[in-house]
Structures are given as structure tokens and as C-alpha cells.
Amino acid sequence: MHENLQKRSIPANPDSNQQTISLESGLPSVGSIVWSAGRTRAQQAINLYANLDYLRPYFDVEPKELVHRLLYSLVPRWPSPDESMKPELYGPSMIVFTLAAILIYQMKLGSHSVQDGTLIGTSFLVCFGYWIGSSFAISSMSFVCNTRLTFMQILSINGYALFSHTIVLLLATFIHTGHDHLLFYGLWCIVGGVAAIRMMFIxxxxxxxxxxxxxLGLFVVAIHMFFLLYLHFAYHELAETISHAMNDEATSANDAAVKSVLAPASPAADVLARSKDRLMARNS
Structure with missing residues (x-):
């Protein structure tokens, strides 16, 4: 009898009760599905950029191939249509690090002061900022001009072109002569020019x-050559001015010392000259 009463207590329309339960439980389930899907996509995007395995193929290069790329970055020749343009970032990264080190030496030599930040941070910001920023600008122009190059390929080509900047700045920094600007302009036209023409041809x-x-070729050459001018006249010119000022101070100090040594001897010379004149007058 008790079981029969429990069966009779079941509502007459069970479908409506199930629908209300499913609707009530369906609202949070849709929100949780949307939240989990968004979180999964965000996690995938973070893992794509944070995973080192994504960039590992771009740093896999043999030493012989690295030397070959460095040398051929200074050889202006028109590439063949079948030539493979394998992107590689190990060589460009080392070139930019070397360029930043030379820039730090120029800043220290010229007693360059930075208000917000350090010399290392400023040099890295200038070098890496130019490398990535100019590559992005060239990539944008290439996309407009319908150029068949990816961003990684342009990043690799632009990085190897900076090898000319390291050579020019290294020689212009450690060779201080009276014709510094003549030396720099010669290296700027020859070494920087061939690297710019090489990148332009590619x-x-x-x-x-x-x-x-x-x-597009003129745009690439202009960016490459003007950045080398900026690096020289923004930092190396300051070091050169200080070195010339120090040389002038040393020269003026030497002149003052010579004058101070000769100054006490001038009255004695006058006395000797007067006595000589008197002797000559008496003999006559």
C-alpha cells in the first residue's frame, strides 16, 4: 500500500518538470562552456608564443652556413629564382648583440648619460627596436607591393644586413685620426652600400x-643607410668631440708650461743684450 501511494504522488505531467529542470540547469552550463572555450583558446595562444619549440627551427644553423651568410650579406648580387630563402635568426641575433655592445662602448667613451634607464637598456632598445621595427615596416610595404617574402624571411635578411653596421662602427670607433669623417663616409658608402644593395636585390x-x-628598393636602402648615419653622429660624434677637447686642453697646458719656463729667462736676456750693446759702444 505504501509503494502504491508513492507512485500515485508522482505528478501527472513529468515532461514539464524535466523541461524546467533542464532549462534551469542549462543556463549555467552554457556560460561554463563559453568560459572554458575562451580559456582554452587563450591558453593555446599563450602557448604558441611562449613555447620555445616554435622558434627552435629558426636557431638551427651550422657554423659553415653562418659564415657563408655573413660573407654573402656583403656581396650585392641578384638572387636566382630557385634560390631558397630559409629564414634564420641565430646570426641576426648575434649581430644585433654585437652592435649593441659597440654602441655601449661608444656611450661610455663619450660619457653619454641616460636620464631614464641605463646605457645597456638604451643600446638594446635602439638596436633591437630598429631591427624589429624596420623589419615590420619593410614587411608592411612588401605586403602592399605584393612581395613573396614572409616576416621571418625579412627579419633574417635585415638582421644579416646589420653586419655592415658592426664593421663600420667598429672601425670608426677604434680608429681615431684627423680624417675620421672621411674614413666613416668611405666605409658608409662601400660597406654599408653593398649590404643595402644586397638586401634591395633580394x-x-x-x-x-x-x-x-x-x-620598395629605395625605401629599403634609405632605412638601412640613414640608421648607420644616426648611430655614428648620435653617439660616436660625442666621443670624438670629447677626445678633441681633451687633446686641445693638453696642448694648451703644454703651451702654458713652456711659457712659464721661458718667462723667468726673459729679463736675463734683456740684461745680457744691454751689456753687449754697452761693450760695443765703448770699443767704438
Whole structure:
């Protein structure tokens, strides 16, 4: 009898009760699904950029290939259509680190002061900022001009082109002569020019539309050459001015010392000259 009463206590319309339960439980389930899906996508995006395995193939390079790329970055030749443009970031990274080290030496030599930050942070910001920023600008122009190069390829080409900047700044920093600017302008035209032409040829060869080739090539050369001028006249010129000022001070100090030594001897010379004149007058 008790079981029969429990069965009779069941509502007459069980489907409506199930629908209300599913609706009530369905609202939080939809929110949790959306939240979990968004969290999964965000985690995937973070793992894509934070995972070192994504960048590991770009740092896998043999020493012979590295030397070959460094030497050929200074050889202006038109690339063949079948030439592979394998992107690589190990060589460009080492070049930018070397360039930053030379820039730090120039700052210390010129007693360059930084208000907000340190010399190391400033040099790294200038070098890496130019490398990534100019590569992004060239990549944007290449996309507009329909150039068949990826951002990683442009990053690699632009990084190896900075090898000319390290050579020019290294020689211009450690060779201080009276013709510093003449030496710099010669290296700027020869070494920096061949690297800029090499990069220009590679980008122009991958540009499909011939109307934009010259424009894109001039844009690449202008960025490359003007950055080298900026590095020289913004930091090396300050060091050169201080060295010349120190040389002038040393020269003036030497002149003052010579004058101070000769100054006491001038009255004695006058007395000797007067006595000589008197003797000559008496003999006459």
C-alpha cells in the first residue's frame, strides 16, 4: 500500500518538470562552456608564443652556413629564382648583440648619460627596436607591393644586413685620426652600400609587380643607410668631440708650461743684450 501511494504522488505531467529542470540547469552550463572555450583558446595562444619549440627551427644553423651568410650579406648580387630563402635568426641575433655592445662602448667613451634607464637598456632598445621595427615596416610595404617574402624571411635578411653596421662602427670607433669623417663616409658608402644593395636585390627579386620594385628598393636602402648615419653622429660624434677637447686642453697646458719656463729667462736676456750693446759702444 505504501509503494502504491508513492507512485500515485508522482505528478501527472513529468515532461514539464524535466523541461524546467533542464532549462534551469542549462543556463549555467552554457556560460561554463563559453568560459572554458575562451580559456582554452587563450591558453593555446599563450602557448604558441611562449613555447620555445616554435622558434627552435629558426636557431638551427651550422657554423659553415653562418659564415657563408655573413660573407654573402656583403656581396650585392641578384638572387636566382630557385634560390631558397630559409629564414634564420641565430646570426641576426648575434649581430644585433654585437652592435649593441659597440654602441655601449661608444656611450661610455663619450660619457653619454641616460636620464631614464641605463646605457645597456638604451643600446638594446635602439638596436633591437630598429631591427624589429624596420623589419615590420619593410614587411608592411612588401605586403602592399605584393612581395613573396614572409616576416621571418625579412627579419633574417635585415638582421644579416646589420653586419655592415658592426664593421663600420667598429672601425670608426677604434680608429681615431684627423680624417675620421672621411674614413666613416668611405666605409658608409662601400660597406654599408653593398649590404643595402644586397638586401634591395633580394626584396626586388621577390616583388611581382615591376612598378613597385624601384620604390620598395629605395625605401629599403634609405632605412638601412640613414640608421648607420644616426648611430655614428648620435653617439660616436660625442666621443670624438670629447677626445678633441681633451687633446686641445693638453696642448694648451703644454703651451702654458713652456711659457712659464721661458718667462723667468726673459729679463736675463734683456740684461745680457744691454751689456753687449754697452761693450760695443765703448770699443767704438
Amino acid at each position: 626584396i626586388m627579386a621577390r616583388t611581382i609587380n615591376p612598378r613597385y620594385r624601384a620604390l
